[in-house]
Amino acid sequence: MIMSPKHKQPASRSPWPLRDGIRTPADLSPLAEVRLRRLTIDEALPRLDQHLHDAFVAGLHQVKVIHGKGTGTLRKAAEKYLSGHPLVKSFRPGEYGEGGIGVTMVTLADK
Secondary structure, X not given: OOOOOOOOOOOOOOOOOOEOOEOOHHHHHHHHEEEOXXXXXXXXXXXXXXXXXXXXXXXXXXXXXXXXXXXXXXXXXXXXXXXXXXXXXXXXXXXXXXXXXXXXXXXXXXX
């Protein structure tokens, strides 16, 4: 089938679409949390590091780290890692309605 010049290929969609040149919270929502459940510590910490970097570059101020409740091993490893991370200003356990002890809320450092 021959396509006429009127039919163009669809433009590739950016993973971060802009609205009037400004990123909206909906555009950044994939960076607002990182899911580490069911990962080993060796798998989870590099993913957490990359996610913190991406969220910081995107200008987010807070990230939810979902590690699950389980035995607490992944939570403890994540908290130890966060305590020495240069992009982390502070962190705390999740509160009721945020995921409780199954999540850690991280406040990122200012740019």
